[in-house]
Amino acid sequence: MIQRYCVDCQMFYVCNKNRIVSECEQVPHKPQYDLRSPGLALGECPIRISIMDHSKEFLQIVGEVMPRVKEVSVAEAIERQKNGAVLIDVREDSEWAHHAKDSVHIGRGVIERDIVNQYPDKSTELILYCGGGYRSALATDNLQKMGYTNVWSMAGGWTAWRASGAPTDVEIPLLMADTEFDPRARTLEIAAEFAERGDPVGWFDALYKEAAGDNEKIPWADLETNRFFKAWAEKTGLKGEGRKALVVGCGLGDDAVYLDDLGFTVTGFDISPTAIEWARKLHAGSSIQFETADLFQPFRSWLGAFDFVLEVYTIQPLPLEIRPKVIDSIAGFVTPGGEIVVVTRGREDDEEPVELPWALSRKDLSRFEANELTQTHFEIMMDDSDEAPGPRFVATYRR
Numbered sequence: 212m213i214q215r216y217c218v219d220c221q222m223f224y225v226c227n228k229n230r231i232v233s234e235c236e237q238v239p240h241k242p243q244y245d246l247r248s249p250g251l252a253l254g255e256c257p258i259r260i261s262i263m264d265h266s267k268e269f270l271q272i273v274g275e276v277m278p279r280v281k282e283v284s285v286a287e288a289i290e291r292q293k294n295g296a297v298l299i300d301v302r303e304d305s306e307w308a309h310h311a312k313d314s315v316h317i318g319r320g321v322i323e324r325d326i327v328n329q330y331p332d333k334s335t336e337l338i339l340y341c342g343g344g345y346r347s348a349l350a351t352d353n354l355q356k357m358g359y360t361n362v363w364s365m366a367g368g369w370t371a372w373r374a375s376g377a378p379t380d381v382e383i384p385l386l387m388a389d390t391e392f393d394p395r396a397r398t399l400e401i402a403a404e405f406a407e408r409g410d411p412v413g414w415f416d417a418l419y420k421e422a423a424g425d426n427e428k429i430p431w432a433d434l435e436t437n438r439f440f441k442a443w444a445e446k447t448g449l450k451g452e453g454r455k456a457l458v459v460g461c462g463l464g465d466d467a468v469y470l471d472d473l474g475f476t477v478t479g480f481d482i483s484p485t486a487i488e489w490a491r492k493l494h495a496g497s498s499i500q501f502e503t504a505d506l507f508q509p510f511r512s513w514l515g516a517f518d519f520v521l522e523v524y525t526i527q528p529l530p531l532e533i534r535p536k537v538i539d540s541i542a543g544f545v546t547p548g549g550e551i552v553v554v555t556r557g558r559e560d561d562e563e564p565v566e567l568p569w570a571l572s573r574k575d576l577s578r579f580e581a582n583e584l585t586q587t588h589f590e591i592m593m594d595d596s597d598e599a600p601g602p603r604f605v606a607t608y609r610r
């Protein structure tokens with residue numbers, strides 16, 4: 212994923228297909244400067260504007276230097292490295308423990324002080340990277356001011372390097388990788404990397420991509436219907452009878468398949484194109500319509516159009532600041548008389564959500580009622596599995 216900051220409107224523009232953001236018709240504002248990065252393809256792309264958590268002031272200074280900074284993609288950085296370019300990791304010492312293969316470390320705090328001693332020839336090709344491409348842009352600008360003529364910033368930084376599967380200098384031995392890979396820890400790591408670069412919702416597709424077809428690398432993707440939802444559905448004798456159902460953040464589509472089997476006409480959507488492609492392959496024989504779509508920018512025809520909306524674990528990993536907006540969007544899909552079923556990790560109203568995924572409280576859920584829905588059922592079920600212990604809420608609403 213490539214994202215660019217526009218100094219003019221102070222927004223990030225994100226293209227999750229690594230395409231040229233400035234040429235996408237869906238961008239409501241044409242960013243002030245040319246955002247092209249070498250190696251990116253032309254074409255249409257779904258765009259979304261990310262919710263950032265970097266300060267406005269930091270983004271402002273990044274935005275100011277971006278027009279002067281030349282960027283390379285990960286693929287191009289690797290090619291250039293083969294031809295002698297020096298890849299420099301400008302992150303903090305503590306971040307250097309894992310780094311791009313054959314890179315050198317000169318932290319951003321010392322790079323202006325040390326670069327001339329280390330690379331006195333100012334035409335040396337240097338490619339700088341950080342966590343997500345902002346700190347390296349600032350450092351690139353400074354080196355240019357010092358007279359370096361062939362210096363580049365790697366778009367997306369370490370996050371993009373990892374997501375692309377490019378080699379790292381800390382090789383995980385195969386045996387360790389097989390036995391000790393911890394999908395939850397990796398999920399937290401990748402989510403933190405994206406948050407660090409100001410994109411707390413962009414990590415899903417990177418995680419699906421990195422899993423490369425192995426569902427065990429994705430904590431929630433067990434290829435089974437969610438058991439709490441299934442327990443509720445069996446208890447209530449849920450039947451589709453041709454009604455239209457929408458599965459929000461459907462991932463690999465296991466709950467969509469269950470609804471399909473119950474006789475619903477099912478659409479499942481997810482922001483991750485990789486997940487959707489994967490779901491289509493897994494359920495090729497079904498008549499489920501799987502679509503790549505963003506909850507915040509759904510197809511207009513979906514609004515108020517579904518008799519049954521299922522939301523399992525999509526609200527909880529999204530940032531707390533946008534939780535009401537997430538719930539409003541989900542509520543918007545259901546038709547008058549229709550029903551929404553929510554399955555989520557639960558917490559007490561007075562408990563702080565600790566870490567991702569951030570459990571919902573009953574107070575959080577009351578946002579559904581603020582959307583002219585009536586709660587028709589609420590139940591607490593316990594998950595006592597080792598992997599994800601704790602209460603689950605199953606709540607249903609009717610319009």
Ligand SMILES: C[S@@+](CC[C@H](N)C(=O)[O-])C[C@H]1O[C@@H](n2cnc3c(N)ncnc32)[C@H](O)[C@@H]1O
Nearest residue numbers: 415431460461462481482483505506523524525
């Ligand atoms: C924790 S996973 C749960 C997936 C699935 N519901 C399940 O239980 O297996 C959350 C899912 O929501 C998707 N997602 C996150 N943000 C989204 C958005 N803005 N629009 C649509 N899907 C989104 C993610 O890609 C991911 O597949």
